[in-house]
Amino acid sequence: MEEISKVIVFQLADEHYAADIKQVSSIEKLEHVTTVPRTADFIKGVINLRGNITPIIDLKERLHIGKAEYTDNTRVVIITIEDIQVGLIVDSATDVVDIDPETIDDPPQMIGSVTEEYITGVVKRDDQLIILLDLDRVLNVDEINAVEDTITD
Amino acid sequence: MAKILVTDDAAFMRMQLKDILGKLGHEVVGEAENGQDAIEKYAELQPDLVTMDITMPELDGVEALKAIKQKDAGATVIMCSAMGQQDRVVEAIQAGAKDFIVKPFTPDRIEEALNKVL
Amino acid sequence: MDTNQYVEVFLDESRDHLQAVNDHLLKLEKQPQEMSLVAEIFRSAHTLKGMAATMGYEEIASLTHKMENVLDLIRNNELQVTTEVIDVTFEAVEALEEMVASIAEGGDGKKDVSHLLAHLQKIETGETVAEESSENNQSQTTEMELDDYQSTVISQAKEQGYQAYNITIRLTADCMLKAARVFMVFEGLEEFGEVIQSVPAAEELEEEKFDQEFTVLLLSKHNETAIQERLHKVSELESVNISVLADLDNSASPSPNETESKESKQQDEKIEKEDNTAAETKQTTAPTQEKKPSTSKTIRVNIERIDSMMNLFEEMVIDRGRLEDLSKQLGNHELIETVEHMSRVSQDMQSMMLTMRMVPIEQVFNRFPRMVRGLAKDLEKDLELHISGADTELDRTVIDEIGDPLVHLIRNSIDHGIESPEKRKQQGKPVKGTLQLRAFHSGNHVMIEMEDDGAGINREKVIEKAIANGILSEDRAEKLSDEDVYDLILTSGFSTADKVSDISGRGVGLDVVRNKIESLGGHIFVESEPGHGSKFSIQLPLTLSILSTLLVTVSDETYAIPLSSIEETVALTNDQIMNVQQKPVMDFRGKVIPIVSLADVFEVPQEERTEKTDISVVVVKKGEKMTGLIVDSFIGQKEVVLKSLGNYLKDVYAISGATILGDGHVSLIIDPNALIK
Numbered sequence: 001m002e003e004i005s006k007v008i009v010f011q012l013a014d015e016h017y018a019a020d021i022k023q024v025s026s027i028e029k030l031e032h033v034t035t036v037p038r039t040a041d042f043i044k045g046v047i048n049l050r051g052n053i054t055p056i057i058d059l060k061e062r063l064h065i066g067k068a069e070y071t072d073n074t075r076v077v078i079i080t081i082e083d084i085q086v087g088l089i090v091d092s093a094t095d096v097v098d099i100d101p102e103t104i105d106d107p108p109q110m111i112g113s114v115t116e117e118y119i120t121g122v123v124k125r126d127d128q129l130i131i132l133l134d135l136d137r138v139l140n141v142d143e144i145n146a147v148e149d150t151i152t153d
Numbered sequence: 154m155a156k157i158l159v160t161d162d163a164a165f166m167r168m169q170l171k172d173i174l175g176k177l178g179h180e181v182v183g184e185a186e187n188g189q190d191a192i193e194k195y196a197e198l199q200p201d202l203v204t205m206d207i208t209m210p211e212l213d214g215v216e217a218l219k220a221i222k223q224k225d226a227g228a229t230v231i232m233c234s235a236m237g238q239q240d241r242v243v244e245a246i247q248a249g250a251k252d253f254i255v256k257p258f259t260p261d262r263i264e265e266a267l268n269k270v271l
Numbered sequence: 272m273d274t275n276q277y278v279e280v281f282l283d284e285s286r287d288h289l290q291a292v293n294d295h296l297l298k299l300e301k302q303p304q305e306m307s308l309v310a311e312i313f314r315s316a317h318t319l320k321g322m323a324a325t326m327g328y329e330e331i332a333s334l335t336h337k338m339e340n341v342l343d344l345i346r347n348n349e350l351q352v353t354t355e356v357i358d359v360t361f362e363a364v365e366a367l368e369e370m371v372a373s374i375a376e377g378g379d380g381k382k383d384v385s386h387l388l389a390h391l392q393k394i395e396t397g398e399t400v401a402e403e404s405s406e407n408n409q410s411q412t413t414e415m416e417l418d419d420y421q422s423t424v425i426s427q428a429k430e431q432g433y434q435a436y437n438i439t440i441r442l443t444a445d446c447m448l449k450a451a452r453v454f455m456v457f458e459g460l461e462e463f464g465e466v467i468q469s470v471p472a473a474e475e476l477e478e479e480k481f482d483q484e485f486t487v488l489l490l491s492k493h494n495e496t497a498i499q500e501r502l503h504k505v506s507e508l509e510s511v512n513i514s515v516l517a518d519l520d521n522s523a524s525p526s527p528n529e530t531e532s533k534e535s536k537q538q539d540e541k542i543e544k545e546d547n548t549a550a551e552t553k554q555t556t557a558p559t560q561e562k563k564p565s566t567s568k569t570i571r572v573n574i575e576r577i578d579s580m581m582n583l584f585e586e587m588v589i590d591r592g593r594l595e596d597l598s599k600q601l602g603n604h605e606l607i608e609t610v611e612h613m614s615r616v617s618q619d620m621q622s623m624m625l626t627m628r629m630v631p632i633e634q635v636f637n638r639f640p641r642m643v644r645g646l647a648k649d650l651e652k653d654l655e656l657h658i659s660g661a662d663t664e665l666d667r668t669v670i671d672e673i674g675d676p677l678v679h680l681i682r683n684s685i686d687h688g689i690e691s692p693e694k695r696k697q698q699g700k701p702v703k704g705t706l707q708l709r710a711f712h713s714g715n716h717v718m719i720e721m722e723d724d725g726a727g728i729n730r731e732k733v734i735e736k737a738i739a740n741g742i743l744s745e746d747r748a749e750k751l752s753d754e755d756v757y758d759l760i761l762t763s764g765f766s767t768a769d770k771v772s773d774i775s776g777r778g779v780g781l782d783v784v785r786n787k788i789e790s791l792g793g794h795i796f797v798e799s800e801p802g803h804g805s806k807f808s809i810q811l812p813l814t815l816s817i818l819s820t821l822l823v824t825v826s827d828e829t830y831a832i833p834l835s836s837i838e839e840t841v842a843l844t845n846d847q848i849m850n851v852q853q854k855p856v857m858d859f860r861g862k863v864i865p866i867v868s869l870a871d872v873f874e875v876p877q878e879e880r881t882e883k884t885d886i887s888v889v890v891v892k893k894g895e896k897m898t899g900l901i902v903d904s905f906i907g908q909k910e911v912v913l914k915s916l917g918n919y920l921k922d923v924y925a926i927s928g929a930t931i932l933g934d935g936h937v938s939l940i941i942d943p944n945a946l947i948k
Contacts, residue, residue, distance in 0.1 A: 021670040028888045035828060036916070037873035038924045046916060046929055048937050052588060053929045086918045139919065157392060163612040164605070208615060234448065235616070237623050242451040252506050256446035262445075262506075269506050 009097050009130060010077060012060050016130045017090075018097065019077065019107040023135055027093050030056075037135070043063065043070075047087065049078065049122075056144040059088040060136060065119060079135055086139060099123055117119070155201040155271055156182045160191040160217070161233065162209040167254075168231065170204055170233075171182070173260045177267065188212030192220045195228070203230045207241050215245045221248045229270050233258070277314055278374065279713035281326050283571060285371045288315040290637055292364050296357060306345075312360070313342040319367070328380045331370050338363055338390040344395065356845075359390050361641065421467055421488075425516070433464065436498065436517035439486045445509040449479045455489075456508070459501045464491030477899050483509070488516065497525070576665075577627055584617075584624055585912040587769055592792060592909065592933035593618055597797065606774045618910070629664040631844045632710045632719070635674045636661045639708065646685045652690045654704035655683065663710040669811055670790055673719070676784040680721050680807050681706065683781060688805060689724030700724070716835075717813055720808040728799040730756050737765055757797035757805075761785040790926060794944070818913050820930075820940065822906035823889060826875045829938045830902075831911050831930055836943045838890040840905055845886065857899050859890055866899035872925065891943035898947045913940060 007018035008027070032080035033056055034047040036131065042061035046053050055075060058068045078085065104121040120134045157179050161167045164186075173179045183198045185191035188205075189212045195203060203221065207214040214232060222226045232245045232253040242253050251270040254262055292315045299308040308507055316338045323331035324397060333646055344350035364555055366384050366849075374380040425435050440461070454478045460466055468488040471481045491498065495513045588898035591614060598610040636658050643656040646910045665673070689704035696702055709720045730753060737743035737759045751759075761781045788795050792812045799805035812835075821840070841859070848855050848866065855866045866888065888899040911930035916923060927942035 017714075027799055032936050034929070034939060036923055036926065036939065037875070039920065043920070046920070046937050046939075048935055051589070053916055053931075055917060057917045085917055087920050093863065102909060128767045164608055165612065218573050222338075235619050236447060237619055237626075239448050242448055243454050246451065246455055251449060251870075252455075255449070266506050270503050 005099055005101065007099055007130070007132065008077065008093060009095045010018050010061070010093040012091055013066060016094075016128055018099075018130045018132050019079065019088075020132075021096065023079050023081055025078045025080045026089065028078060029077050030070065030074050030089065044089065044150070047076070049085075049087070052085065054078065054085055056087045056089060059090055059138075062088075079139065081135060081139060084139060090139075092146075093121055097125065098125055099125075099130075099132075155179045155267070156198070158183045158185060158191065158198055158200040158203045160185040160209070160214065161185050161206040162190070163206075163214070164227055166206065166233075169258065173258065173263050176260065177246060177264055179267070188214055188217030188220075188231055191217045195221050196224065201229065202267070203228065204254075205230050205245075206233045207238055209233070215241055215248065218245055218250055219248050231266050231270060246260075277326070280538050280571070282371060285319060285322065285331075285367075288319050289368055289371065291315045292360075293450055293641055294637070296360055296364070297644070298859075299352060300644075305485060309342055309345050309352070313339060313346060316342060328370070328374065330381055330384055331367060334363055334367060334384050334387060334391075337388050337395070340395050341391055347633045350394070352511045355392060359387065359394065363387050363391070380835065385936055389568050390515050413719040419902050424467060424818060425488075425490070433490045433492055434494075436489045436491060436495065437486060437514045437516045438489055438502075439484060439510075439512040440502070440510075441484045441509040443507045443509045444483060446483075449481075450477050452505070452507050453477075453485065453642075455500065455505050459505055460487065460489050460491075460498070460503065463493045463498055464489050504739075516577055519745055570840050577624070581624060581628065583622065587617065588621070588910065589931050592911075593935075594933075596933040597787065601869050602621070622909075625666070626664075630670050631662045632670060632717075633661040634671055635677060636708060636710070638674075639677075642678065643681065643685065643706065646682060650685060651691060652685055652689050652704065653702055654689050654696075654706055657705060658709075659707070660710035663712060663717055665811065666813065669717075669793075671810070672787060672791055673809075676787045676809075677708075677719070677721070679781065679784050681708075684721065684723040684725065684805070684807075688723040688727075690726050712813075713810075719808060719809040719811065719813045721809075722804060724804040725803040727803055727805050728757055728760065728797070729801060733757070733765075737762075740765060753799075757799055761795065761797065816941065818911055818930075820911050821889065822909050822932075822938070823869075823887070824904050824906060825869045825873065825902050826877055827872075828875060828938070829906065829932065830869065831909065831938050831940045832889055832891065832900070832907065832943060833927075833940065836891045839902045841890060841899075843886045843888055843899075846885060848886070857888065859899065860895060862897070864890070864897045864899055867946055868901040869905075869941075870901070891947060892948040893944050896947050898943070900941075900943070911938075911940070 005023040008021055008024050009016055009018045011017070028049065031047060033047055035045040036043060036055070040059045040126075044056045044058050046055050048054075051094070060066045060068055068089045068091070073091055075088035076094040077090055077093060078087050103125075104123050105118040107116045107122055118134050118137050120132045123130045123132065157174055159167050159170045159174070159181050160171075161170065161184075167184050171184070174181055182200055183194045185194045187209045187257075191205065191214075192212075199216065205214040205218055209217075214221075218230050218232070221230065226249070230245075231251050232242060232250045233256060234242050234253050235256050242250075245253065252266045253264050280311050292312050293317075295308045295311045299305060299312070302308065314336045320332050320335035323329075323335065341356065345352060345356070350356070363384075366382060366387055370380040370382050373382070379572055379927050382581075394627060405896060429435065440456055442452055457466060466487050466489050469476060470486045475481060476485055489498070495515070498513055499511060502508060516807055566771045591610075595614065598606045600786055615648075639658065640656055643654070646652075647654050684706055689706065690698070690700075692702045695704065706726050707720070707722045709718075709722075711718055724838050734743065734748045734751070738745055738748060742762055742765055743759065761784065765782070782828045785795050788811070796808045796810075797805065798808070805893065818831070819834040821834060823830050823832060843857060848854070851863065851865075856863050856865050858864075869875070887902050887904055889898050889902060889905075890897055909932075911932075914930055915928050916926070925942050925945035928940045929937050930940055932938050
């Protein structure tokens with residue numbers, strides 16, 4: 001993390017979160033979602049993203065900080081990590097921001113209500129606190145499967 | 154000039170064939186849009202030659218050919234086939250089809266086929 | 272760019288030749304006297320040498336050169352085919368394969384082969400420099416060759432007043448259904464007599480394995496003009512050359528000018544006399560042609576191109592669906608007709624494209640004989656591998672993926688199934704074990720079966736092991752059927768290896784095999800008879816990408832059910848649903864089958880559950896078992912493009928994938944197998 005990196009800033013409830021722009025393929029409006037039965041609650045279903053079937057996750061539910069409320073501002077941030085592509089439902093996507101790695105602080109014990117395991121750090125910008133999400137953790141498939149197992153049992 | 158019955162389920166294909174046959178100086182005396190239709194029109198019109206599409210609803214071309222041949226062993230039928238219907242074409246030839254043409258048609262090929270069988 | 276393209280061709284052809292050497296070696300091992308096999312191996316080695324030298328891969332060239340020398344000695348009866356020769360040749364082939372693989376991966380194809388060279392040199396005994404004095408022998412004779420039988424037939428026919436004609440027919444370049452055209456030619460010719468031979472052979476003509484030209488030998492009492500006139504009635508023939516078969520030497524290259532029949536009569540006697548020598552003579556006199564006339568017109572296409580074409584086509588299928596919807600809504604007849612026609616054409620196109628992706632499973636099976644041979648040696652087992660149905664075709668993707676699971680199963684069988692020769696003897700079994708590998712079509716599926724006549728699966732041992740490994744509880748064990756027990760060996764956490772061998776005891780269980788097969792949309796079943804052997808049956812879908820389905824609705828959701836597993840759709844009234852042990856069942860053709868509500872299984876929120884009078888049920892089957900699935904309504908049949916749910920959503924219960932409908936919405940594809948109890 002020597003170079004200045006670009007992040008996409010989005011809102012969940014009143015807090016600002018950010019994801020590395022390298023992991024973001026696009027930002028979409030939320031359209032028809034097809035429910036996929038018997039999956040974890042935070043998996044809202046799949047959408048047709050230009051011919052690709054893409055699972056959609058309610059990021060708030062995934063981070064255990066509530067549930068998405070669908071408004072005109074609701075957006076889907078499409079994330080691609082290795083061979084996995086998913087869309088994250090966020091309340092709104094606001095900005096692309098340059099972040100100087102020097103300014104990144106370690107995550108404090110508790111930020112809002114998101115447990116630190118999903119956070120790589122926080123950045124103070126103007127008077128805003130931006131929480132940098134560890135998307136690899138958020139999308140950890142093993143964890144999902146663990147969740148699924150409890151459901152199918 | 155021969156009297157020809159054109160059989161194809163697609164109006165477009167019939168139009169095209171009619172056009173080509175007309176230009177070659179033949180008379181299209183009837184059009185049939187499926188195998189059953191072709192059998193009836195054949196009996197009614199007694200054409201010199203029938204062009205017969207293979208894949209059609211109701212009754213397909215090969216079956217229609219067999220039915221026509223049964224009533225009139227001397228009937229001259231040319232099959233119209235698409236790529237990939239080799240087996241059906243062979244079946245049709247065994248059943249007495251005089252020639253086959255493969256879509257998309259060219260006027261030259263149709264002229265050749267007519268010259269060979271008429 | 273250019274050299275890259277050469278490399279591709281070089282790699283492709285090298286692999287083909289290595290495979291051929293491989294196959295022939297295996298045969299040679301069984302029939303060491305069969306000199307034609309040696310000649311074939313020699314030819315492949317020679318071709319490889321030439322190609323490698325041109326491309327500058329010196330190690331390959333020198334190794335093949337040494338192989339050639341040894342083979343040449345054998346061919347000239349100066350050396351016997353021994354196990355040593357076979358073994359070292361196998362080793363050399365392996366080394367060559369590695370070198371070719373290295374080139375494929377962008378390497379330089381270099382490998383230290385000095386020990387092999389030395390070994391071959393030793394066999395070669397005394398530095399006999401057998402140079403290419405025998406070059407001629409390699410030119411393939413592709414012209415009409417008559418065997419004794421045919422020559423006899425001809426001479427007898429001639430006595431009865433028949434004439435033998437050599438007829439070369441050339442189709443027009445744009446002739447489309449060549450096989451059908453050839454059929455018409457044959458049909459025409461057979462009105463005049465009997466076709467006793469053709470080049471290429473009839474099967475190859477049928478499979479269109481020829482370019483434009485083919486030659487037939489016709490016995491007929493009619494004259495040339497009559498035959499010429501008859502063939503003139505057949506369309507799409509560019510030229511027809513008929514010559515009277517005169518002399519066998521001449522028959523090799525039918526002269527375009529018709530030979531005088533007088534001349535032929537004089538030479539009749541000569542034919543009989545020269546019968547025996549004819550074949551040999553021809554090998555040396557056959558003109559060395561640039562191109563083999565029998566090779567069909569094929570091109571090698573990168574699979575990626577076919578795949579991207581398929582992807583484009585899939586998009587078109589989606590649009591086609593949309594068009595179908597739209598035209599129905601608009602109700603314009605001409606539009607509907609055109610769209611229907613387009614649908615049919617695109618269906619033909621689709622099946623053609625799918626066949627393009629189909630490859631014979633031979634590709635996978637090919638590597639097994641050598642592998643089995645090696646394994647048997649390593650494990651000191653004596654067995655024979657029988658392969659059948661290698662020409663069964665499967666989707667390219669499946670072919671690419673199925674190799675490893677099969678290798679695993681074969682290893683498993685040789686390691687655990689087939690007993691040692693001593694043990695087999697003790698048990699009164701033939702000392703040589705057999706392993707049968709079969710592939711065949713079965714409905715919409717391809718079956719691959721692997722059966723051995725080994726020890727079979729020991730139920731008690733499996734249970735013991737499963738309990739020890741904590742995947743089974745003792746009280747459950749007793750209730751398990753044999754089938755369930757055999758299934759355990761495919762479960763993760765289970766591994767039966769008594770002693771860890773190099774072959775299959777690497778801690779990788781057969782569960783990997785099952786997972787792989789299921790990820791391909793297939794199933795695996797195990798059958799076994801203790802003491803007599805076991806059988807693994809793998810059922811695979813024919814193609815992966817496009818499915819015929821029935822679309823159904825449940826509440827607001829539309830699901831697709833593969834037609835291949837649908838037995839029937841029925842409408843039931845409420846009172847036709849009965850309860851057996853609190854589980855709903857229905858009567859289907861006199862059989863009581865369970866019914867499941869998709870809404871319940873999929874936990875679809877139902878707005879209100881109105882008591883409907885008619886209940887729509889889709890009866891799905893899996894083998895003999897059937898289950899009724901309750902849905903809200905049927906929409907209709909639809910060809911859909913199977914898409915994966917991606918790597919994030921893996922193993923979703925009873926869902927095998929998704930598809931995009933005409934309206935752009937995603938619809939899930941149900942895997943009925945999961946719903947059948």
